[in-house]
Amino acid sequence: MKTSQSLKANHIHAGYDKKIIIDGIDITIPNNKISVIIGANACGKSTLLKTLARLIQPSVGEILLDGKKISEIPPKQLARVLGLLPQSPVVPEGITVADLVGRGRFPYQSFLKGLGKKDYEAVEEALEIMGITDLANRCVDELSGGQRQRVWIAMALAQQTDILLLDEPTTYLDITYQVEILDLLTDLNRKRGTTIVMVLHDINLSARYADYIFALHKGKLISEGTPAEIITEGLIKQVFDLECSVIKDPVSGSPFIVPKGRHHVNYQTSSVTTG
């Protein structure tokens, strides 16, 4: 295992064109932990992740990796430390799983040389961790959504970075695959000590799988801490403008939110009257 490097955003502002989406955020990503960024749609969580991954240049502020500005680190060198799984990566038509995962080795290849022994080992290991060794020579086009997502994560693993950023890795997946992907990422974090930062939509799965949560609202960081510390009715109201009850997740013991809408909120009252 390599020594982990620390990733930090120093008072960044960022956005597209002239629209500011991130409005002054300072964060330090905890090393060797799983962090989840939560927030309502268009709050800037995906933009924050992309800025951390150097896909977007902050207009003000800097992203620092071990105290060095990432804009000054050579791209290939940075790609060996910091990886990202984008929300909708493009599958080239007809490519096999092994070839796609092998592309994760690009940062390690010299200009003219192809894949070498070390690269094959990295690919094999990544396929094994994701449990898709059997699929190695299949076409990615033929795979199911859940399998495909594992292939992409395997590609990010073959990149062997200390830090892995994932933009909604469970979106569009059935609940079974969502849990499976989050379990695999947890394995990775526990076994390799990979620092994981992801954007997730599901607050309850976030609270269960995250060691640390960043809550964003309108481009600002409004709360951070362990799920037990920060997931409260007040925070959910503030972030999502949603009334809810927070109970204990019966499986994991983490905070679990139960939303309150306008209908079907009479369970307790009715049980009292009939009882």
Next chain:
Amino acid sequence: MMEEKLKINNVKEGYRQRRFRWLTVTLLLALLTLVLCVSLLLFGNTRYPLDTVIRVLLGEQVQGATFAIGTLRLPRMLSGLLVGIAFGMAGSTFQTILRNPLASPDVIGITAGSSVGAMICILVLKLSGTVVSIVAVISGLLVASLIYALSKIGSFSGGKLILVGIGIQAMLNAVISFLLLRASQYDVPAAYRWLSGSLNGMQMANIPSLLIVLVVFGSIVILLGRHLKILELGEQSAITLGVKTDLVRLLLVLSAVFLIAFATSVTGPIAFVAFLAGPIATKLVGTGAPNEFPAGLVGAILVLGADLIGQFAFNTRFPVGVITGILGAPYLLILLIRMNQRGGSV
């Protein structure tokens, strides 16, 4: 076939097999190219035996053969070979960058841009030779930038670029028609022959500059092949993997435009070669490895093969572009129908 595929579970074995396939197919393509090259030297009004051809190539003076082979057939074959490679590599580069088989320079107006430049030189300014090539390259680059600039209005997308390109192509074709209408009758047949893509009247003088352009820009395209394969995964993945996406794309597009424009200026726009070569090469060598070099070979095979057919298969001789056009048009239709069925857009 399917079950067999599933059985090969070993990752390394899979890599080895795919590399073996790439190498074998590429070698076979090279071999076929060579066979076509030799055939084009052997056949003609008079058929010469192989040893005569070799003697002529070695510089010996052979009655009749030296003229027929050295002055007529050799430049014809060499220009066919070089422009074929150039068209194939440029087409496949464009198609891969824009991730769309329709995005070939001869479909999205870049070839037409070069043609307009060359037509103006030939018909209006009465120029010939290197100047025509330079103007063709410049007008090709200008049209490429124009298409790019227009498709960047709002937000850029590959599909938009292709549609803009097709529109520009139509406009440029109108300009070409206008130039032809205004041209003196004496020039029109020559212009038509050029426009349909022909290897007639090729001269040795064309070859050195064509070769230099091909070596310089072809090398750039081949050297950046692996970067291009990463670009194929989408902008975000490419940046994440450490590719300087803007720089790589700029270098590749510039090289491809140079290749296509220069080749066009020599032989005229040989229909559909750039469009067909990439997809054929990918089908043959597989998707995993860079396919620019095999695509170049396929381009050469298409041009040389079509020239052979055009010269000898019929009672009348047809320019090479007519034959490739007949091959390419159905593929374009099939591609459009298939895209429509998949519910995809450009």
